[in-house]
Amino acid sequence: MTLDGEDADGVGVGSARSGADLYDEHGDDLQSCTTQFRLFGARTSFEGAVTTVRCHDDNVILKATLGDPGAGRVLVVDGGGSPTTALMGDLIAGMAASNGWEGVIIHGAVRDVEALSKINIGIKALSSNPRKSRKDGAGEKDVEVSFGEVTFTPGCHLYSDADGILVTRETGSAATVQRSL
Numbered sequence: 072m073t074l075d076g077e078d079a080d081g082v083g084v085g086s087a088r089s090g091a092d093l094y095d096e097h098g099d100d101l102q103s104c105t106t107q108f109r110l111f112g113a114r115t116s117f118e119g120a121v122t123t124v125r126c127h128d129d130n131v132i133l134k135a136t137l138g139d140p141g142a143g144r145v146l147v148v149d150g151g152g153s154p155t156t157a158l159m160g161d162l163i164a165g166m167a168a169s170n171g172w173e174g175v176i177i178h179g180a181v182r183d184v185e186a187l188s189k190i191n192i193g194i195k196a197l198s199s200n201p202r203k204s205r206k207d208g209a210g211e212k213d214v215e216v217s218f219g220e221v222t223f224t225p226g227c228h229l230y231s232d233a234d235g236i237l238v239t240r241e242t243g244s245a246a247t248v249q250r251s252l
């Protein structure tokens with residue numbers, strides 16, 4: 072499946088299509104996340120291939136991953152839904168934006184909310200908490216994670232906007248959603 076921005080003649084439609092438009096076109100070929108996130112970053116719409124981290128109140132692996140070149144990817148973080156500590160603040164988010172990450176979705180909390188709103192990256196998280204997380208290095212990378220009735224498999228494609236989060240069921244280069252639809 073290819074989710075591209077072209078009409079039947081292969082001509083770009085020229086205006087941004089929303090998550091609702093994408094869902095209407097592709098239906099249940101796409102998973103739709105039922106978890107209600109808050110939007111924290113300056114970018115309201117973002118997409119890319121998924122990389123995953125699972126960590127609970129410990130952000131060492133998250134920080135190391137966002138220190139790698141993003142190459143247009145979106146990091147999906149299964150933080151166990153914890154509101155207890157922030158897994159990301161403005162320093163890590165700024166680094167992620169500089170490294171070419173398109174977005175970060177955190178099933179958990181962030182901090183430095185005012186500053187995050189000025190960083191040119193997509194950020195969705197459940198909540199905010201000024202308390203920082205532990206630095207023990209507990210967690211896993213590149214594992215399948217699930218929340219909001221969606222399974223996020225590394226390499227699947229994710230599209231996020233004000234409507235919500237859509238995720239392909241397949242992985243690989245054929246499953247693409249171009250940004251300027």
Ligand SMILES: O=C([O-])CC(=O)C(=O)O
Pocket residue numbers: 130157158159160161162163164182183203204
């Ligand atoms: O270092 C942390 O735990 C998170 C943080 O405050 C930042 O990214 O600015």
